Amino acid sequence: MTEYLLRFIAGGVIVSAFAILGDMLRPKSFAGLLGAAPSVALATLGIAVVQHGASYAAAESWTMIYGAVALACYSFVVCQLLMRFRLAALPATVAAFAVWLAIAFGLLASFGGAA
Numbered sequence: 001m002t003e004y005l006l007r008f009i010a011g012g013v014i015v016s017a018f019a020i021l022g023d024m025l026r027p028k029s030f031a032g033l034l035g036a037a038p039s040v041a042l043a044t045l046g047i048a049v050v051q052h053g054a055s056y057a058a059a060e061s062w063t064m065i066y067g068a069v070a071l072a073c074y075s076f077v078v079c080q081l082l083m084r085f086r087l088a089a090l091p092a093t094v095a096a097f098a099v100w101l102a103i104a105f106g107l108l109a110s111f112g113g114a115a
Contacts, residue, residue, distance in 0.1 A: 003047075011040060041064055045057050045060060048060050062111070070101075070107065074099055081095060
């Protein structure tokens with residue numbers, strides 16, 4: 001129960017801080033970028049450092065980086081399928097999901113989770 005409370009408080013504080021930062025920046029679309037993923041990732045890494053140590057959090061951060069690279073590739077492929085090949089949204093996202101899986105697990109298998 002204490003872990004959930006800690007996650008709730010840390011996540012709320014970090015999300016609020018990123019929301020304030022996003023609100024201060026122009027254009028306002030930065031608020032959406034800064035609102036969720038970076039703040040949740042920082043809260044998760046902070047808790048991982050406290051509970052498991054720095055080496056565990058470092059490995060966890062590398063897997064987050066691999067996921068972010070895979071998401072960028074997935075987004076690019078979806079955009080290409082939608083704009084260039086005029087696919088509907090559902091087939092484009094399902095097809096690009098295979099790209100995300102291949103890149104994410106390829107990076108994990110190639111480099112592992114450790115720094």
